[in-house]
Amino acid sequence: MNASWKHLLDQCLDGDRLTAEELAALKEALRAPENRQEAAAQAHFHEALARHVSPPAAALPASRRRLLAKVGLREQRLLHAGARASARRARRLWTAVAVAGATATSLLIAIIAVTVGGGGPEQITLTGDAEVFRNGKWIGRENIRRGDAVIAGGDGAALQLGGYCQLRLEPGCELVVAGSRRDEHVHLRRGSLTNKITPGVGRYVCGVPLGIVRVVGAEFTVRVDVPPKAEGEEAMKRFARIVVMVAAGTVGYDIAGETGQLSAGDGRAFAAPPRGQREESSANTTTGVVEKVTDLSVQIENKNGHQVFMADRANKTALLDLGALVRDDQITVTWEEEFGKKWIMKIEGRGAIRGKVTDKGEQWIEVTPGPNSAGEIMPQKLGPKWVGGMPRDGGGPDKEIVRKIQETPIGATVELTWELAERKRVVGIDVIEE
């Protein structure tokens, strides 16, 4: 028993989950002063070992830059507040000389504070040539609210948020309004957006496909170009381009793994693959069973509960994978988090379907399995796996599988083994009953 609390402490420091009884036992053991001393020595050694063997985190330089950028913005805010405090002191001095004038000034300041700071309802105003969409449906231009997507027409549009963010949408600009009062966010999907932010009222963040631009008080333009896919070009080779130009004030950016600040007159361009096609070094993976799937999302269930993963429209491979998934498929999703959502980078899956062959072609086979966990019967169409690389190198559908598909009669009961590669690919066919 004496040794077991040490094991429990090790587990706890390893981040393992302990049961309530184990935690109670550990807590009880740590009451004794001699055990506490031993526990401290053990924790100290544990940490020394971890520090000695762990490599410096690859994310460290970028993380350090992010911290310095945060502090840079905090410093700007302090300077700003300092300037305002000086102005207030000057006003107080002036007040002593001319009381009546000061009263008028205070009154004016109060009026401005109420008008700009606002205690009233949320202010989102859209003017000009633009259409608003909610959950993919056109809703006109009235009653715009957070979560809605705005697409500017040929004459461009103007959007005002919270009384302190004036946004100019150039023709073709597409964005989503998010955030909350005094913490305004927009997600710029494409096009050019000029942002004029009144300082000292609230926060403003402009999200772009590769990161964010954060502002205290400034005027700046962000442009996102996602070039259309050229014929024959692979989706993976298309890079989103983002340009940030600052007209006044300072903005902090965290885009495409780079973090820093831009001051008035500065401009910077960024390029990286769009979301879902980036390096997987910072990615997470989740394995589970498909519960629900749509064109742009999949909900999976595992021992941690239910989780929803979104696919970016630019990630064509993920969209094709989603199109092939059905309820009860076992998959592993590699994802990254952005704007509070989990975005799919890739989906891997493997499984087997047992059912009757209900249709087939030269290079595909349709199998109808029994009812799934929701009681639905869903026929599934699968093709052979592609092997051998590019067609010019002799690549093509797996000949062995093609032959087996041709040999299998409609009506036979089969078990197909599949792998996910843009759609479900047959890697094995067992005929159970002809």
Next chain:
Amino acid sequence: MSTNIPTHSPEARAKPSPPDAQDSPLSPRERAFRKLVDAHYETLWSYASFLTRNRHATEDVTHQAFLIAFDRIAAGRAPTGDSGRWLRGVARNLVKRWWRERRKLAQDVVDALGEVLDAADHAATQVQQVELNHALAVCLDKLKAEDRRLISLRYADGRRITAIAEQSYQNAATLRVRLHRLRNALRKCVEKRTAGGTPA
């Protein structure tokens, strides 16, 4: 087949990187803050990583601790004395909150662990740390290849026990006990060396 464990003792690590190229002239408080970051960022990150075992939480805790330090510098109350120890104390308090909120540990358990970690933080001087690292390097070298591999997977690769167990088709509980014994053996070896004063 031997598996080498790369070692990363603080003294072996590279010096802090030079200031970022795009930096504009810094204010005195920013200069003071940068000095603090240069001196302690990596060690605090490592400490937060040890306590949370979660990359995102590690960055959150590290950033919050440094931002608290910046606020104190800005208020003219910069941490005095051993600023590294002060930062670790701040990080511990932040991690305790994280344990309560994210790991759902009860307050009394968090307090008990917090006391242990407070005491652990005062367990060694810098000279003893250097000796400890030296002895660790020697003792790790004496491990069997499979044990070195387990340590490497756990710490160098940062994998969880359940993930290692899954990958190696072993029982996670067995692996936990093995790792626990391995750490005990390493600790005894290190204590013998540091107490005997015969580092390799």
